[in-house]
Amino acid sequence: MRKFLWGVLITLLVVFVGGLSVALLGYLPTHANATPPKWEESLAERALDASMEHRAPRVTNPIPATDENLIEGMKIYTMNCSLCHGKLDNQRSPLERHFYPPAPQLIVEPVDDPEWHIYYAVRTGVRYTAMPAWEGVLTPDQMWKVTAFLTRLEKLPPGVQDYWKNSFGTGPQTHAEGGEEHHHHD
Numbered sequence: 001m002r003k004f005l006w007g008v009l010i011t012l013l014v015v016f017v018g019g020l021s022v023a024l025l026g027y028l029p030t031h032a033n034a035t036p037p038k039w040e041e042s043l044a045e046r047a048l049d050a051s052m053e054h055r056a057p058r059v060t061n062p063i064p065a066t067d068e069n070l071i072e073g074m075k076i077y078t079m080n081c082s083l084c085h086g087k088l089d090n091q092r093s094p095l096e097r098h099f100y101p102p103a104p105q106l107i108v109e110p111v112d113d114p115e116w117h118i119y120y121a122v123r124t125g126v127r128y129t130a131m132p133a134w135e136g137v138l139t140p141d142q143m144w145k146v147t148a149f150l151t152r153l154e155k156l157p158p159g160v161q162d163y164w165k166n167s168f169g170t171g172p173q174t175h176a177e178g179g180e181e182h183h184h185h186d
Contacts, residue, residue: 031100032098032099032100033097033098033100034100035097035102036100036101036102040101041101044101044128048126052117052120052121055120056116056117056119056120057116057120058116059116059119060115060116061115061119061144061147061148062144063141063144063145063148065148065152067157067159067160067163069145069148070145070148070149070152070156070157070160071159071160071163072142072145073145073146073147073148073149073150074088074149074160074163074164076138076142076145076146076149077146077149077150080134080138080146081106081146082107083095084096084099084103084130084131085103085104085105085106085107086105086106086107086108087107087168088107088164088167088168088170089168089169089170090107090108090170090172090173091108092105092108093105099129099130100129101129103129103130103131106150106153107153107172107173108173110150110153110154111150111151113151114151115147115148115151118147118150118151119143119144119147122134122138122143122146122147123135123140123143153172154172154174156172
């Protein structure tokens with residue numbers, strides 16, 4: 001039994017040192033415009049969701065979802081988020097595939113995460129992606145307003161939809177128009 005345990009330990013050590021050597025000698029690709037393999041995407045999404053479940057406080061949005069606050073959230077999104085996550089013209093961001101992993105396209109593929117989850121991702125950012133932490137840049141109220149906007153993309157009140165249409169020449173997509181699935185992201 002003792003020889004077996006030593007064999008397992010030595011095998012694990014060789015795998016670890018070999019992997020570390022491959023990484024430190026520069027044999028791992030580092031370009032951001034590559035498409036991640038499905039296993040890597042799945043592993044990263046599961047790890048992110050597990051971390052959020054473990055770390056993010058289950059807080060309720062203190063900002064009421066009024067037309068005024070949702071429109072303000074839309075403006076904050078346009079100024080700070082749309083370049084990476086898609087503009088309000090219902091088009092994917094031209095930078096989408098230039099991030100590794102690709103930036104979620106929040107307008108054409110709305111997320112179905114709860115508000116506390118989105119707020120935490122906005123406030124703290126997402127490590128190993130290009131998603132910055134907005135804490136200290138945006139106020140908590142601004143982060144909550146953009147969170148309220150993102151979580152209500154498919155059920156915005158008529159006044160907010162009208163503002164969107166008048167400001168951007170097109171309104172929010174319905175799920176049938178976009179033909180995209182809902183995703184559970186950061």
